[in-house]
Amino acid sequence: xxxxNLKKGQMFxxxxxxxxxxxxxxxxxxxxxGETALCEEVVPAGPVIIRKNLQEIVLGRGLAKQxxxxxx
Amino acid sequence: xxxxxxxxxxIEIPQGARKIVLAGxxxxxxxxxxxxxxxxxxxxxxxxxxxxxxxxxxxxxxxxIDTPGVYGLSSFNDExxxxxxxxxxxxxxxxxxxxxxxERDLFLTQQIIDTGIPMIVxxxxxxxxxxxxxxxxxxxxxxxxxxxxxxxxxxxxxxIEEVKNSLDKAVTGNPTPEIKEKMLxxxxxxxxxxxxxLILEGDEIVARRHGLEPGNEMEKIYLLRRxxxxxxxxxxxxxxxxxxxxxxxxxxxxxxxxxxxxILLVVLWLMYEIIGxxxxxxxxxxxxxxxxxxxxxxxxxGLIGKFINEQRWLGYILVGEFGLLTMTVTYVLGxxxxxxxxxxxxxxxxxxxxxxPRLAALVDRVLSFIGLNGKAIIPLILGFGCVTMATITTRLxxxxxxxxxxxxxxxxxxxxxxxLGIIAGMLxxxxxxxxxxxxxxxxxxxxLVGTLLNRLLEGKSTDLMIDLPxxxxxxxxxxxxKTTVKSYNFLKEAFPLFxxxxxxxxxxxLTGILKWLQNVLxxxxxxxxxxxxxxxxxxxxGVVRRDFGAAGLYxxxxxxxxxxxALITITLFVPCIASVLVLFKERxxxxxxxxxxxxxxxxxxxxxxxxxxxxxxxxxxxxxIVFAALxxxxxxxxxxxxxxxxxxxxx
Numbered sequence: 245x246x247x248x249n250l251k252k253g254q255m256f257x258x259x260x261x262x263x264x265x266x267x268x269x270x271x272x273x274x275x276x277x278g279e280t281a282l283c284e285e286v287v288p289a290g291p292v293i294i295r296k297n298l299q300e301i302v303l304g305r306g307l308a309k310q311x312x313x314x315x316x
Numbered sequence: 317x318x319x320x321x322x323x324x325x326x327i328e329i330p331q332g333a334r335k336i337v338l339a340g341x342x343x344x345x346x347x348x349x350x351x352x353x354x355x356x357x358x359x360x361x362x363x364x365x366x367x368x369x370x371x372x373x374x375x376x377x378x379x380x381i382d383t384p385g386v387y388g389l390s391s392f393n394d395e396x397x398x399x400x401x402x403x404x405x406x407x408x409x410x411x412x413x414x415x416x417x418x419e420r421d422l423f424l425t426q427q428i429i430d431t432g433i434p435m436i437v438x439x440x441x442x443x444x445x446x447x448x449x450x451x452x453x454x455x456x457x458x459x460x461x462x463x464x465x466x467x468x469x470x471x472x473x474x475x476i477e478e479v480k481n482s483l484d485k486a487v488t489g490n491p492t493p494e495i496k497e498k499m500l501x502x503x504x505x506x507x508x509x510x511x512x513x514l515i516l517e518g519d520e521i522v523a524r525r526h527g528l529e530p531g532n533e534m535e536k537i538y539l540l541r542r543x544x545x546x547x548x549x550x551x552x553x554x555x556x557x558x559x560x561x562x563x564x565x566x567x568x569x570x571x572x573x574x575x576x577x578x579i580l581l582v583v584l585w586l587m588y589e590i591i592g593x594x595x596x597x598x599x600x601x602x603x604x605x606x607x608x609x610x611x612x613x614x615x616x617x618g619l620i621g622k623f624i625n626e627q628r629w630l631g632y633i634l635v636g637e638f639g640l641l642t643m644t645v646t647y648v649l650g651x652x653x654x655x656x657x658x659x660x661x662x663x664x665x666x667x668x669x670x671x672x673p674r675l676a677a678l679v680d681r682v683l684s685f686i687g688l689n690g691k692a693i694i695p696l697i698l699g700f701g702c703v704t705m706a707t708i709t710t711r712l713x714x715x716x717x718x719x720x721x722x723x724x725x726x727x728x729x730x731x732x733x734x735x736l737g738i739i740a741g742m743l744x745x746x747x748x749x750x751x752x753x754x755x756x757x758x759x760x761x762x763x764l765v766g767t768l769l770n771r772l773l774e775g776k777s778t779d780l781m782i783d784l785p786x787x788x789x790x791x792x793x794x795x796x797x798k799t800t801v802k803s804y805n806f807l808k809e810a811f812p813l814f815x816x817x818x819x820x821x822x823x824x825x826l827t828g829i830l831k832w833l834q835n836v837l838x839x840x841x842x843x844x845x846x847x848x849x850x851x852x853x854x855x856x857x858g859v860v861r862r863d864f865g866a867a868g869l870y871x872x873x874x875x876x877x878x879x880x881x882a883l884i885t886i887t888l889f890v891p892c893i894a895s896v897l898v899l900f901k902e903r904x905x906x907x908x909x910x911x912x913x914x915x916x917x918x919x920x921x922x923x924x925x926x927x928x929x930x931x932x933x934x935x936x937x938x939x940x941i942v943f944a945a946l947x948x949x950x951x952x953x954x955x956x957x958x959x960x961x962x963x964x965x966x967x
Binding site: 266268269289304 | 387388390392417419420422423448450454471495534535539540542545546555568571572573671676677680684689690779780781782783784786
């Protein structure tokens with residue numbers, strides 16, 4: 245499944261992020277591949293907000309579609 | 317040995333002075349440190365080849381240099397490239413870390429440590445971290461990193477003295493263990509550990525400087541560094557269950573459409589009440605009409621009149637209708653300054669509270685229709701304050717394509733605060749129906765132009781990816797300081813430009829060119845727009861500033877329908893001289909000229925269409941609705957043209 249399919253409140257593990265720039269940037273934020281995070285909010289047809297501890301990031305729908313995750 | 321590569325900052329470093337560089341993530345509080353450490357002498361310089369401004373000042377006999385806030389050192393964007401070069405050339409790094417965001421911030425900290433540059437860490441906002449239930453073992457953090465760590469609350473000046481006194485204790489920290497040997501090998505080849513690190517991380521620019529191929533181990537190194545940062549955090553940070561329930565809840569409501577849109581409307585209404593009503597009507601009446609109009613101008617006229625005849629050309633230029641000492645000063649200090657202060661106050665509150673990134677998340681979906689992502693809302697909203705400043709902030713957008721679309725929409729459709737004040741006043745005088753028609757025409761045109769640009773421009777826009785800072789009550793001192801600094805910078809820029817504009821108009825008037833222009837432009841003004849010939853003066857004034865032009869319309873007697881046409885045309889008309897200069901600086905000659913000319917054409921085309929529609933339909937609402945329907949239809953149809961083109965290319 246991808247980040248787009250997540251529901252609010254679900255814990256998940258990030259499996260793969262195809263875009264190399266986004267991949268590097270998410271490692272900097274501590275939300276890269278292999279990290280476990282919480283789906284904080286899904287804006288209808290809009291971006292997905294994920295969180296690990298106090299670090300929250302907003303990912304546009306287009307990105308959310310590409311990021312493969314699994315529930316944990 | 318002073319190893320200097322690449323572009324050097326245009327900063328003079330006295331002999332024997334050390335370069336102390338402030339580094340940190342965005343919103344870590346670097347600027348507060350910079351101001352506290354430098355106090356008196358601060359200078360701002362442009363980095364070669366970019367429009368980014370870098371501040372530097374003196375600290376004792378050393379030089380202290382600020383850097384743009386970045387999440388890491390690399391070549392991802394201008395900010396990073398500049399921060400990278402300044403940091404690699406520094407003697408000491410003062411790394412400001414946001415205690416609330418250690419997961420994110422320590423990545424940069426560890427990366428700078430890996431470069432081998434002596435460093436100390438200021439762990440900032442420890443009070444807020446405590447309020448959010450974080451317990452941080454500062455001694456353990458210092459031991460793990462191998463550099464001094466000083467807890468601070470910079471905005472309250474807690475810990476700043478200690479940081480100042482500890483700069484001499486800066487040392488090289490503990491690098492990420494697994495990459496140490498690799499770095500050693502490369503560092504023997506290039507002679508600088510930091511550059512060696514960046515070459516291994518695949519930084520093409522640094523590699524090229526040494527004539528080497530960039531490495532391909534960025535991700536490997538990043539992951540190792542992340543592993544190390546996570547393990548440090550595990551031993552240093554303890555989470556208690558305490559947290560700010562209300563601000564977390566409110567932050568979420570701002571993002572969800574159902575609650576976020578009403579919140580946005582309330583914020584806009586507050587802005588309108590304070591800037592549009594309280595300042596534009598109340599405060600400006602005192603500053604412009606009374607202080608400048610009744611005291612300043614008569615005094616300065618009297619004073620100048622003693623030496624120079626006001627009717628002669630020099631007198632006219634200095635204290636006449638568009639006088640350098642009268643109109644220019646009144647306009648900048650009496651009219652615009654209060655509006656600008658009010659606007660920057662809101663802007664500082666938005667920035668300090670963490671509202672803007674949440675707004676970006678809210679509108680991301682809507683903006684995707686015009687080829688932008690949520691981030692573009694920041695320049696678009698700022699545009700209602702000052703288009704010039706908003707044009708500069710388009711830098712934060714992810715691609716050239718997005719910058720191009722946003723800059724054009726700003727130049728064409730967004731009226732700035734000063735212009736909006738005059739327009740609102742004139743529309744209110746002729747009725748709500750006209751006001752609604754005005755909004756319909758401008759809004760539908762924004763959608764049409766945005767859609768067309770999105771379809772016509774090559775490439776693909778980037779997706780939104782931003783981090784959300786915690787929502788918090790803005791600090792009064794911080795807001796005050798930001799407002800003052802930004803307003804002062806506005807004055808510094810606006811004054812000379814206004815002077816040039818006023819001088820130009822005075823000369824046109826004195827030489828009779830203004831009158832001549834009215835005749836030359838009459839096919840456009842009288843023929844196309846169905847306005848009186850004198851309206852040409854307003855458009856000539858509008859070339860200098862659109863609000864200046866709108867003010868020119870204010871004094872004319874127009875039919876309600878003519879007012880609507882004139883206001884729509886002046887809104888879409890060329891951006892003010894300050895904006896155009898920034899446009900040239902940000903977008904280059906070719907694009908700036910194209911945009912400038914396009915605003916002329918579109919302004920008169922749309923104005924002409926509205927004038928024509930007004931001659932058919934009696935009701936202004938009908939004019940607005942028909943125009944909006946036409947614009948949206950064209951926007952919709954343009955999708956098929958593109959699809960058709962794609963299909964034929966596919967075959």
